[in-house]
Amino acid sequence: MGFSIFHNLHIKVSQNEVFDAVSQPKHLDNWWTLKSSGIPELHAEYNLNFTDDYNWFGIVSKVKRNESFHLKMTDADKDWNPTTFGFDLETKSDSTLVKFCHVNWQNDNHHFKHSSFCWAMLLNGLKNYLEKGIIIPFEDRN
Structure with missing residues (x-):
């Protein structure tokens, strides 16, 4: 079992816009990473660079255009290595419901709890990026 x-x-843009924002490096760099690379295809490798000390890699473990995008971490922090995170999207009247998960944490430790908080802040940044065009400078992101 894991944690x-x-x-x-809810983000008031189309599923297509959300999908691109969570899977395209040019968008990831505007709300999450410092610089990233990868293509949203099954088993493709993504490089998620935050600093020289946090230069992580994952592979696409699930992808369905405009509906879901998940990455299985392959080379990251020891707490993140066994984990997979992803986004499942549904249209709801005037918005897209984003169902985010980050699963298979081995420990309910400080890093797990801090990452949950950081994801909440980052997802709020994603929402503001898509709805209002706000790009928070990388050094000011949690």
């Missing part, structure tokens, strides 16, 4: 992080939020 899991779940966050749901």
Whole structure:
């Protein structure tokens, strides 16, 4: 068994716009990473660079255009290595329901709890990026 992080939020843009924002490096760099690379295809490798000390890699473990995007971490922090995180999307009247999960944490430790908080802040940044065009400078992101 493991521990899991779940966050749901509504973003008032199309599923296509949310999918691109969570899977395209040019968008990831505007709300999450410092610089990233990868293509949203099954088994493709993503490089998620935050600093020289946090230069992580994952592979696409699930992808369905405009509906879901999940990455299984392959080379990251020891707490993140066994984990997979992802986004499942549904249209709801005037918005997209984003169902975020980060699963298979081995320990309910400080890093797990801090990551849950950081994801909540980052997902709020994603919402503001998509709805209002706000890009928080990388050094000011949690």
